Amino acid sequence: MNxxxxxxxxxxxxxxxxxxxxxxxxxxxxxxxxxxxxxxxxSKDTKKSMKGLLGSETFEETNKIKLRTPDIAENGxxxxxxxxxxxxxxxxxxxxxxxxxxxxxxSANMSAKAxxxxxxxxxxxxxxxxxxxxRADGKLYGATKTVKxxxxxxxx
Amino acid sequence: xxxxxxxxxxxxxxxYAVIKAILFHPMETGLRKSKExxxxxxxxxxxxxxxxxxxxxxxKVNMGIAVSKNPYLSVEIDGAAKGDAxxxxxxxxxxxxxxxxxxxx
Numbered sequence: 001m002n003x004x005x006x007x008x009x010x011x012x013x014x015x016x017x018x019x020x021x022x023x024x025x026x027x028x029x030x031x032x033x034x035x036x037x038x039x040x041x042x043s044k045d046t047k048k049s050m051k052g053l054l055g056s057e058t059f060e061e062t063n064k065i066k067l068r069t070p071d072i073a074e075n076g077x078x079x080x081x082x083x084x085x086x087x088x089x090x091x092x093x094x095x096x097x098x099x100x101x102x103x104x105x106x107s108a109n110m111s112a113k114a115x116x117x118x119x120x121x122x123x124x125x126x127x128x129x130x131x132x133x134x135r136a137d138g139k140l141y142g143a144t145k146t147v148k149x150x151x152x153x154x155x156x
Numbered sequence: 157x158x159x160x161x162x163x164x165x166x167x168x169x170x171x172y173a174v175i176k177a178i179l180f181h182p183m184e185t186g187l188r189k190s191k192e193x194x195x196x197x198x199x200x201x202x203x204x205x206x207x208x209x210x211x212x213x214x215x216k217v218n219m220g221i222a223v224s225k226n227p228y229l230s231v232e233i234d235g236a237a238k239g240d241a242x243x244x245x246x247x248x249x250x251x252x253x254x255x256x257x258x259x260x261x
Contacts (some may be wrong), residue, residue, distance in 0.1 A: 036203045036204055036218055037218060041203075041218070041220040041221075056215060060201050076168055076226075077224060077225065078224045079224070080228075082230075097222055100222050101185075102220055102221055102222060103222075104220050104222070105219075105222035105223055106217060106218070106219050106220065106222070106223055107217070107218045108215055108216070108217040108218070108231070109215065109216045109217075109218070110214075110215055111213070111214050111215065113209065113212075113214045113233055113234050113235055114207075114214050114215045114231060114232070114233055114234070115233065116229060117178055117229070117230070117232045118217075118229075118230070118231060119228070119229070119230035119231075120223060120224075120227060120228055120229050120230070121223070121224040121227065121228050122222050122223055122224055123185075123222050123223070123224050124222075125219075130177035
């Protein structure tokens with residue numbers, strides 16, 4: 001069999017799929033295919049980082065976001081965080097740990113097909129407020145929780 | 157064989173699928189100092205994780221240094237049914253990458 005032809009067919013099919021998705025607005029390049037936001041992740045300032053990443057440094061505190069973390073984390077290097085929300089039209093979910101050297105921990109860009117749920121584990125240098133920020137229809141919503149850390153996860 | 161770089165499980169629920177992944181990675185922050193030499197251990201961490209459902213990217217996760225070692229990630233995809241292909245891939249700050257393919261079960 002002609003292998004080159006096979007891979008050509010495969011590539012053209014994959015390319016076609018992406019083109020269709022972009023055209024239908026499911027995968028706008030700025031949302032899903034954006035490059036890693038270096039400035040936001042390198043920033044030591046939560047507000048600047050939030051502004052650079054999400055376009056605003058203020059958010060509406062809401063109880064529609066469920067931010068689940070332990071109240072006391074014995075080991076700061078592994079702190080489970082779960083963010084769940086009932087808000088519709090979610091574009092991204094981000095998690096900030098205010099006392100960390102680099103507050104922005106994780107940010108997930110969601111397309112329309114993703115359910116607004118994100119679970120992961122983060123490091124906390126010390127007792128810190130953790131903010132989950134959800135961007136939906138261009139607006140920011142947030143939920144805050146304080147996690148007490150008895151043993152730090154950064155430095156060492 | 158090289159060490160396994162990631163482990164993914166996708167389980168189908170009614171109308172959606174739950175994707176759980178563990179990415180094996182040191183997630184070195186670049187802020188830590190080695191106890192023996194006192195030198196800063198260079199940063200080495202995953203920056204991007206992409207979750208694809210049948211070749212269409214559904215979720216793109218950007219990670220910073222504050223994500224724990226061997227990151228765990230759980231997301232849910234609407235409309236993913238049994239037998240659908242889920243691809244998860246990561247890319248770190250040194251350009252290393254890995255990806256794997258699973259079927260929703």
